[in-house]
Amino acid sequence: MPDILAPEQTKEYSNEELWQAVLAQIQFNVSRANFATWFRNTKIISNRNGEILVSVPSSFSQEWLSNKYQSAILKILRELDRGIRLVEFTVGAADETAKKENDSARLAPFVPPAAESQQQFQELNVNQKTNLNNKYTFESFVVGEFNELAHAASWAVAEAPGITYNPLFVYGGVGLGKTHLLQATGNRISGLFPKLRVLYSNSERLVSRIIEAIKNQTISELKNSLNKIDVLIVDDVQFLAGKDKTQEEFFHIFNTLFQNQKQIILSSDRPPNAIPALEDRLRSRFEGGMIADISFPTLESRIAILKAKCEQNEISLAEDILEHIAANIQKNIRDMEGALNRIAVLQKINKTTIDLAGAKKLLHNSLVAPKKATNFKKIIQAVASFYDLNKEDMLLTTRRKEIVKPRQIAMYLLRQELQESFPSIGRRFQGKDHTTAIYAFEKIAKKIEEAPSLATEVTLITQRLSSEA
Amino acid sequence: MKAEILKDLFKKALTASEKITRKASSLPALQNVLINAEGSFLELTTTNLETTVRWWILAKIGKKGHVAVPATFLANVVSLIPVEKLELQEENQNLIITTPDQKVQIQGQDPSEFPIIPKVSKNDSWKIDTLKLSQGLSQVVDVPSVSQIRPEISGIYLFVKAGLLKIVATDSFRLAEKTIKLSQESPREYSFIMPQAAAREVISIFSQESGDITVYCNPNQVLFETANQDASQPQINIMSRLIDGEYPNYQEIIPKKFVSRLVVNKEELVSQIKKAGLFSGRTAEVQFSVLPKEGKLKLFSQSVEAGKNEAVLPCKTEGEAINVSFNHKFLLDGLNNIKSSEVELELSENDGPGVLKPVGDNSFIYILMPVKQ
Numbered sequence: 001m002p003d004i005l006a007p008e009q010t011k012e013y014s015n016e017e018l019w020q021a022v023l024a025q026i027q028f029n030v031s032r033a034n035f036a037t038w039f040r041n042t043k044i045i046s047n048r049n050g051e052i053l054v055s056v057p058s059s060f061s062q063e064w065l066s067n068k069y070q071s072a073i074l075k076i077l078r079e080l081d082r083g084i085r086l087v088e089f090t091v092g093a094a095d096e097t098a099k100k101e102n103d104s105a106r107l108a109p110f111v112p113p114a115a116e117s118q119q120q121f122q123e124l125n126v127n128q129k130t131n132l133n134n135k136y137t138f139e140s141f142v143v144g145e146f147n148e149l150a151h152a153a154s155w156a157v158a159e160a161p162g163i164t165y166n167p168l169f170v171y172g173g174v175g176l177g178k179t180h181l182l183q184a185t186g187n188r189i190s191g192l193f194p195k196l197r198v199l200y201s202n203s204e205r206l207v208s209r210i211i212e213a214i215k216n217q218t219i220s221e222l223k224n225s226l227n228k229i230d231v232l233i234v235d236d237v238q239f240l241a242g243k244d245k246t247q248e249e250f251f252h253i254f255n256t257l258f259q260n261q262k263q264i265i266l267s268s269d270r271p272p273n274a275i276p277a278l279e280d281r282l283r284s285r286f287e288g289g290m291i292a293d294i295s296f297p298t299l300e301s302r303i304a305i306l307k308a309k310c311e312q313n314e315i316s317l318a319e320d321i322l323e324h325i326a327a328n329i330q331k332n333i334r335d336m337e338g339a340l341n342r343i344a345v346l347q348k349i350n351k352t353t354i355d356l357a358g359a360k361k362l363l364h365n366s367l368v369a370p371k372k373a374t375n376f377k378k379i380i381q382a383v384a385s386f387y388d389l390n391k392e393d394m395l396l397t398t399r400r401k402e403i404v405k406p407r408q409i410a411m412y413l414l415r416q417e418l419q420e421s422f423p424s425i426g427r428r429f430q431g432k433d434h435t436t437a438i439y440a441f442e443k444i445a446k447k448i449e450e451a452p453s454l455a456t457e458v459t460l461i462t463q464r465l466s467s468e469a
Numbered sequence: 470m471k472a473e474i475l476k477d478l479f480k481k482a483l484t485a486s487e488k489i490t491r492k493a494s495s496l497p498a499l500q501n502v503l504i505n506a507e508g509s510f511l512e513l514t515t516t517n518l519e520t521t522v523r524w525w526i527l528a529k530i531g532k533k534g535h536v537a538v539p540a541t542f543l544a545n546v547v548s549l550i551p552v553e554k555l556e557l558q559e560e561n562q563n564l565i566i567t568t569p570d571q572k573v574q575i576q577g578q579d580p581s582e583f584p585i586i587p588k589v590s591k592n593d594s595w596k597i598d599t600l601k602l603s604q605g606l607s608q609v610v611d612v613p614s615v616s617q618i619r620p621e622i623s624g625i626y627l628f629v630k631a632g633l634l635k636i637v638a639t640d641s642f643r644l645a646e647k648t649i650k651l652s653q654e655s656p657r658e659y660s661f662i663m664p665q666a667a668a669r670e671v672i673s674i675f676s677q678e679s680g681d682i683t684v685y686c687n688p689n690q691v692l693f694e695t696a697n698q699d700a701s702q703p704q705i706n707i708m709s710r711l712i713d714g715e716y717p718n719y720q721e722i723i724p725k726k727f728v729s730r731l732v733v734n735k736e737e738l739v740s741q742i743k744k745a746g747l748f749s750g751r752t753a754e755v756q757f758s759v760l761p762k763e764g765k766l767k768l769f770s771q772s773v774e775a776g777k778n779e780a781v782l783p784c785k786t787e788g789e790a791i792n793v794s795f796n797h798k799f800l801l802d803g804l805n806n807i808k809s810s811e812v813e814l815e816l817s818e819n820d821g822p823g824v825l826k827p828v829g830d831n832s833f834i835y836i837l838m839p840v841k842q
Contacts, residue, residue, distance in 0.1 A: 058710060091688075123717065
């Protein structure tokens, strides 16, 4: 039971009380300027066996205090506690509270003083250890029925990493918020569990690290360092396609982490079974946990996203303009935000409020551009890269199965996207007959109706076309 | 204290050291220069507790001792004494300067009030050419903006590895990196962030010196010291506090690929950007269009207030046609630090950064983010 009536002589002073007593007495023997310069941000950080350690902000204070005030300070301390024998000074890291303020300031994204349209190096907001960008949070992520499964799964993973869903695989088209969701999950885990080591990497970066490690024969060091991670987040894993050696190393890393119940979060622009040239054992690992997709947002969700964005950036725009943007850009949230920014910037520069007609005029170019910009070359390119083929292979006269299907899809897209005539499509493929083109078109059109997997593939290719244009 | 000294050496040292004492401070002693006579040297010290400048000048010492007098005041007085040799003497904390036909007495202050300069351990060091260091620093020193939010990027980052020094600065919109070969291989890697003001002192003081400089790295301090064998030259040392924190992994910012690359005459580009800047209005935005077929670079700017400006420059191009807009001030800042007659500009798509480099010189790179169109 604590004795509240204990006599004063036995009172134990806390470090703060001791130092406050020192400062209170010292101030009478020192000029104000000296006191303010040399005693600011000083404090006792430890008191062990009568040895007092005082942290000071700079080496100058350290020199000054230990040369000029050491005995005076020791005398005051000994008056309070006879057990104190020694006082020493050390240059400490900045004051704890100052440091904390700094940290919280660092978490807030840096606000540019110049025009909003001036772009910044995003890399500077990236955390050194986790590689996460702190601008991505769950708070700024707009949830709609198109992404609620992915959002809920990510949220659950963030609450209990390594336990709920492992691995978590999120897929969806370009510019729909996969990266935002993955990074927000990582940031939330870092916030909730500061001790867990989180690492975010896009797969291109991971591939180059693995390749470099193989080249420098440091692969075991790389694996060791990755195996110490508690949460591994890999964005855009479809880039692993066709990179066999990397896939093998990644498979081992994946296994070690997984066996130790470390959380793994992956994203891709398509489901695992649609990633070409992916080793089966890796595919089955990817499919082993939770797979969540992000589809296209509905009109309502798109308007909600625009409104959230307006609120974030303090943009005020008429409702009908937002509706116009949302109605016309349907498949890419990033493009939609781009359009919104353009109007906002123009409004800011001209200091006028833009009406719907003005917005329509401004956006006209970007809205119609994607259709115009698609051409034969881009379609071939998109299809070839989707199926991990060379452009030249697509034009070969061959009946190899892995080429026939992509070729038919290319023909289908030429018809669908560019409204090319069948004879002209035929001529583009080594002078094939127009009936071949018709057959291809009808076959793919029919299969899209029947097989959802093919439908997904074709949508993803079209998406890439519009995002690249 | 009693000493005889050559006026020019004394004057040069005072002019160089008094600048840092002008920074307003609550501690009156910081306005002073501490003059210390010992051995065959007169030692001058000034400090603002962030940067400390010390000079050792060869002098004939009659009696050792020290005196602290206001630095700027002393510098002004000395520059108006037109003789070759000065006799300095301390009396009741005042400084008396005598020449055959002049005598001044400057009111001093208690020298024991002057800060005690911390010792820097000399275990870890590397060497670099003085001129190269001050020129290199001057190419990046103006990039950072004073920001309390991100103290680590408000300073200049110095990084020594494999016999090379890299000097880096950024303000989050642009980044400059200068690479300099060390005079002597350093066995270890070093990196630290020094305050912009200290870097400016290093530039202004060392740009007039020659030979090598030794840089000593401590956890809280860095010390730059001239290593002159010739005792008739003053020995100078500048010590600076370091900025606490980790510098961002800036290598990530340097683009690995580009959509369009062009080589253009620097002077023409500078004058066209200046002209375009006049028309750019408040956004400071100048649009660059690369026309690879014509081998041309088109600059365009406009504003409601000023009007429109369009100019076409001949250039060598590689890659695709592209449109990118930049802040003209940021461009000029980069170009002003490029000495070559031709300059290389690499551009990327989707609001990716642009890169400026001198042609035929890999040691400098300036990266800047575009203005969103």
